[in-house]
Amino acid sequence: MGNLLKVLTREIENYPSFFLDFENAQATEGEREVWDQVNAVLQDSESILTGLQAYKGAGQEIRDAIQNPNDMTLQERAWNSVCPLVIKLKKFYSFSLRLEEALRSLLTSLTCPPLTPTQHLEREQALAKQFAEILHFTLRFDELKMRIPAIQNDFSYYRRTISRNRINNMNLDIENEVNNEMANRMSLFYAEATPMLKTLSTATTNFVSEMKGCIKVLKDQPADTVEGLLNALKFTTKHLNDESTPKNIRTMLQ
Numbered sequence: 001m002g003n004l005l006k007v008l009t010r011e012i013e014n015y016p017s018f019f020l021d022f023e024n025a026q027a028t029e030g031e032r033e034v035w036d037q038v039n040a041v042l043q044d045s046e047s048i049l050t051g052l053q054a055y056k057g058a059g060q061e062i063r064d065a066i067q068n069p070n071d072m073t074l075q076e077r078a079w080n081s082v083c084p085l086v087i088k089l090k091k092f093y094s095f096s097l098r099l100e101e102a103l104r105s106l107l108t109s110l111t112c113p114p115l116t117p118t119q120h121l122e123r124e125q126a127l128a129k130q131f132a133e134i135l136h137f138t139l140r141f142d143e144l145k146m147r148i149p150a151i152q153n154d155f156s157y158y159r160r161t162i163s164r165n166r167i168n169n170m171n172l173d174i175e176n177e178v179n180n181e182m183a184n185r186m187s188l189f190y191a192e193a194t195p196m197l198k199t200l201s202t203a204t205t206n207f208v209s210e211m212k213g214c215i216k217v218l219k220d221q222p223a224d225t226v227e228g229l230l231n232a233l234k235f236t237t238k239h240l241n242d243e244s245t246p247k248n249i250r251t252m253l254q
Helices: 002-009 032-042 045-053 059-067 072-111 117-123 125-146 150-164 172-176 180-191 195-219 223-234 247-253
Strands: none
Touching: 032 072, 032 125, 045 072, 045 125, 059 072, 059 150, 072 117, 072 125, 072 150, 072 172, 072 180, 072 195, 117 125, 125 195, 150 180, 180 195
């Protein structure tokens, strides 16, 4: 993924010249399956951003409830204000999981040999456009999230109230929507300053881990049938640009 980003931002020295026609990029037959999968996710991205931008929080209701712990009317008002917000937060979190899966599919398509990242971008511009759209969405989501401290305050109140179980028979059916396991995962997600960027990082890490698994499988094969590929994979990280790296390997994996 690093080389793919370098190509997009032209950070590779003597980068090849090519034109990314994002405005007119159309999925080819070979791209169609992955493009459809990713497009199904991206179609929902604007509604996610709209929902996040409209997030107002329940700060006043929560403060009133905390300052008047014996006033059950205020307790109920705060709880009923927070519950719909928690459902929204779950929706945003669930979308991040879908985005992670979509990114993994794109990484597989845009980095698979024997083509270089540059060749992939030239030939699969519809997928390259989707990759850029995911990055753009990520920046927009995280920028909005950082401006809404109410998100973590609301969710903390929800978790405290659930754990104490002080409000009995008051819309506790929400635990069917956001159980303890889901709440723990959501809490970790929203604790990040840039949760969607973290999602991309996680997707990339998982992708690399899968590649390591492939290497192990290759090593179990007869050496004469996989030697060339193994040698190439050995130089995909810090040694890629070393002068000692064979030119054919550098050309394949730049």
